[in-house]
Amino acid sequence: MKSVCSVKCINENNVNSVRTKMLKDSVYSDISDIFKVLGDKTRLKILFALSKKELCVCDLCSLLNMEQSAISHQLRLLRNLKLVKCRKDGKIVYYSLYDNHIMNLIKMGVLHNGE
């Protein structure tokens, strides 16, 4: 990391004051990870759809008009993050939201958008 800033250009007081107020670095990682999940059209659609009704992989493919593999990969990601859960019924796997938690965030996004 190169030093790009001579000391005199900085409002040291302000920087120090803000620095004490910053959160732990890992917090920003964690939070940006949450937002990253929602920062993808496909995943947003999946979550939104599942908030309406439990659906199987095939339903989602049909609804979003996407390849099964692409959907499955995204579902795995969402599963790992405990945003969705699944239950097996024979060879069909039904997905639903893990809980309603994430929908609050999405709704906030809709709100933010609608202004």
Place this chain on the structure above:
Amino acid sequence: MKSVCSVKCINENNVNSVRTKMLKDSVYSDISDIFKVLGDKTRLKILFALSKKELCVCDLCSLLNMEQSAISHQLRLLRNLKLVKCRKDGKIVYYSLYDNHIMNLIKMGVLHNGE
């Protein structure tokens, strides 16, 4: 786009029911774009820092320990999205939040994380 799903695997009723409830495609794009902005550690830190105090580019470099160019590029992005604004004072450019709007979303992210 290849058809991956034979019709019989689909719960057609469910899919149709959900389909009528889906939002316009562009809405998902818009919303995911908002979340995408917040899905980056650097930008989150910048926004968080600016929510505490107006800071110049150099301050931000120092605070985040990052190259000026990287910071400037991100600031341009945030400016274009009207999330931050700037004012010039001589050769120094001070950035601040455009409004508090975006902080609501970030706070929701913090909340979501803290559970």
Place this chain on the structure above:
DNA sequence: TTTATATATGAATAATTATTCATGTGTTCA
């Protein structure tokens, strides 16, 4: 009016992430 400095920016590169392709697993049904 030359020199230094703060910032901006286009282009190149690096890093990350979504999607596809090929194939595997498990279940149903003939």
Place this chain on the structure above:
DNA sequence: TGAACACATGAATAATTATTCATATATAAA
């Protein structure tokens, strides 16, 4: 038991995005 199907998954590829590098612009100060 084997053929068809729903889904999962590793690896390859495509697409996107962050960062760096080189350099430009604008202002201030000498």
